[in-house]
Amino acid sequence: MHYWIIQTLNSLALGGLLFLLAAGFSLIFGLMRIANLTHGSMYMLGAYVGVSVLKVVPNLWLAALIGGAVIAFFGGIVERLLLRPLSGNALGQVLVTLGISFIVADLCLMVWGGDPIPVPTPTSLQQPIRVGGVVFPTYRLVVLAIAIGTAIALYLLMERTRLGAMIRAGVDDMQMARAVGIPVSRLFTTVFCLGAALAAAGGIIGGPIMSAYPGLDADMLPLALIVVMLGGVGSLLGAFVGSFIIGAVYTFGTALLPDLAYVILFLPMIFVIAFRPRGLFGRASV
Amino acid sequence: MRRFGWIVFTAGLICLPAVAGEFYINLASQILVAAIFAASLNLLVGYGGLPSLGHAITAPVALLATTLIACAFGWISLRATGLGFLMITLALSQVLWGTAYRWVSVTDGDNGLRGLTRPAPFGIGLEGATSFYYFALAISIAAIGLMAMFVASPFGAALRGTRDQPRRMSALGHDVWFLRWITFVYAGFWGAVSGLLFVYYNKYIHPASFSITASAEGLLAVIAGGAGTLAGPVVGATIVMLLKNYVSAYVVRWNMLLGFVFVFIVIFMPEGVVPGLRRLAIKLRKALARSP
Numbered sequence: 268m269h270y271w272i273i274q275t276l277n278s279l280a281l282g283g284l285l286f287l288l289a290a291g292f293s294l295i296f297g298l299m300r301i302a303n304l305t306h307g308s309m310y311m312l313g314a315y316v317g318v319s320v321l322k323v324v325p326n327l328w329l330a331a332l333i334g335g336a337v338i339a340f341f342g343g344i345v346e347r348l349l350l351r352p353l354s355g356n357a358l359g360q361v362l363v364t365l366g367i368s369f370i371v372a373d374l375c376l377m378v379w380g381g382d383p384i385p386v387p388t389p390t391s392l393q394q395p396i397r398v399g400g401v402v403f404p405t406y407r408l409v410v411l412a413i414a415i416g417t418a419i420a421l422y423l424l425m426e427r428t429r430l431g432a433m434i435r436a437g438v439d440d441m442q443m444a445r446a447v448g449i450p451v452s453r454l455f456t457t458v459f460c461l462g463a464a465l466a467a468a469g470g471i472i473g474g475p476i477m478s479a480y481p482g483l484d485a486d487m488l489p490l491a492l493i494v495v496m497l498g499g500v501g502s503l504l505g506a507f508v509g510s511f512i513i514g515a516v517y518t519f520g521t522a523l524l525p526d527l528a529y530v531i532l533f534l535p536m537i538f539v540i541a542f543r544p545r546g547l548f549g550r551a552s553v
Numbered sequence: 554m555r556r557f558g559w560i561v562f563t564a565g566l567i568c569l570p571a572v573a574g575e576f577y578i579n580l581a582s583q584i585l586v587a588a589i590f591a592a593s594l595n596l597l598v599g600y601g602g603l604p605s606l607g608h609a610i611t612a613p614v615a616l617l618a619t620t621l622i623a624c625a626f627g628w629i630s631l632r633a634t635g636l637g638f639l640m641i642t643l644a645l646s647q648v649l650w651g652t653a654y655r656w657v658s659v660t661d662g663d664n665g666l667r668g669l670t671r672p673a674p675f676g677i678g679l680e681g682a683t684s685f686y687y688f689a690l691a692i693s694i695a696a697i698g699l700m701a702m703f704v705a706s707p708f709g710a711a712l713r714g715t716r717d718q719p720r721r722m723s724a725l726g727h728d729v730w731f732l733r734w735i736t737f738v739y740a741g742f743w744g745a746v747s748g749l750l751f752v753y754y755n756k757y758i759h760p761a762s763f764s765i766t767a768s769a770e771g772l773l774a775v776i777a778g779g780a781g782t783l784a785g786p787v788v789g790a791t792i793v794m795l796l797k798n799y800v801s802a803y804v805v806r807w808n809m810l811l812g813f814v815f816v817f818i819v820i821f822m823p824e825g826v827v828p829g830l831r832r833l834a835i836k837l838r839k840a841l842a843r844s845p
Contacts, residue, residue: 362772363820
């Protein structure tokens with residue numbers, strides 16, 4: 268019984284991390300029509316930058332903020348200097364992001380070395396919580412809470428603010444949004460930076476669970492891809508639901524059938540794509 | 554004129570072992586294998602307008618199995634086109650890579666499968682560098698020739714039609730999805746042929762052959778050479794293999810180099826070497842015709 272509770276909690280924590288990653292990915296894809304293959308790299312870079320920040324400031328949350336800001340800046344540079352000149356050339360943009368992801372992966376290997384770097388859990392959260400004889404690892408609950416908090420914040424941003432309304436307009440009909448005077452170009456940069464920051468913060472916050480290691484980008488990116496395909500492109504709700512489904516499938520798949528975890532992982536995707544190509548909550552037009 | 558160029562090129566390749574040492578013959582074999590792979594990927598990217606990042610999944614498995622996998626994966630991936638197609642193929646290839654990596658009882662995981670032997674068709678051993686080179690060359694000629702016929706056929710014309718104007722092709726009564734699916738399977742078949750040659754060459758297979766890097770190298774070969782041209786992938790594969798073999802002798806960071814080459818080519822040479830050279834040749838010819 269205890270085993271199942273822990274696995275459930277693990278799956279929820281992984282789902283939360285996936286949401287931090289996939290929300291930005293989905294928004295970028297929905298708005299800019301860019302399959303941003305650097306997104307996994309942003310996650311890994313965030314984890315590594317966080318590790319370095321932690322050496323100076325031993326506070327995980329501060330590290331997440333600083334890491335997020337640094338990677339947001341990096342994302343902005345990538346978007347402005349490399350993706351912008353290629354606007355309209357979707358294949359070119361994807362190839363450039365792929366190239367950047369190779370460069371970033373190798374750069375991380377060069378700077379931080381090939382050994383996994385563990386990220387310590389904040390001391391205040393190391394004590395597990397006991398409820399009725401069952402022990403819960405506190406940190407995973409906190410990760411889950413952060414993900415839900417982020418989801419609510421993003422929901423409010425998208426539904427209740429002017430910026431969110433403009434983003435939604437851009438996702439729905441880009442040309443019309445431009446025509447009515449929405450600064451779509453600035454919106455692109457904003458969303459790209461936001462997505463990069465979320466992914467990077469996810470990388471550090473996930474650090475105590477997954478640590479920072481080379482190949483983290485290639486591990487996380489396909490999960491984000493599957494989440495977005497499952498949930499539907501450009502949909503926040505889709506990213507949220509998809510993240511927890513994939514988190515659960517991955518965790519329980521690894522626990523029960525470790526050899527075939529990856530095969531099980533793509534079953535929900537096949538199922539959804541076969542019957543509903545646009546994803547669970549995706550719109551038909553995208 | 555163009556056919557003449559191909560004949561001269563092929564003749565040059567046939568004569569190569571007479572003048573080159575074993576190292577170069579082996580390098581040439583590797584280039585041939587990469588060229589078949591790039592050419593098959595080019596069917597999807599260049600002629601079908603379907604950029605696939607999962608093509609390396611077709612390479613390392615045996616022929617029949619991969620063709621079947623290509624059937625199934627094609628069926629899944631072709632639910633989407635364009636970017637969706639790219640993402641699904643990427644996810645599928647990652648899933649297969651992960652499976653190969655983790656399913657230790659079948660693939661021996663990170664150790665890879667060793668002790669594989671080369672076949673001996675008609676009792677001719679392929680262990681020597683030269684004999685394997687001719688084996689690879691014969692298959693390459695057959696592969697490129699058959700792919701050229703595929704592209705030149707009415708089917709190929711219809712395929713290019715679906716790339717440029719899928720809706721009109723659909724209105725004209727072509728089954729766009731079916732055309733793409735057949736192409737996916739056909740490209741998967743030749744990708745598998747190249748993968749088999751790859752395994753014969755190395756006598757070893759490792760999950761890394763499934764990785765994004767492998768697919769990306771192929772994609773780079775297609776883009777660098779020029780998508781949608783027959784010679785492009787051959788030229789591109791040559792460039793990538795030479796880069797890999799020569800530059801990586803001096804630069805340890807092959808992945809970073811690959812990344813930079815990617816960014817460079819997409820930004821400065823978006824149409825590839827072959828169309829670029831062709832345009833240059835046309836300009837030159839015009840200039841020559843003008844000057845008496």
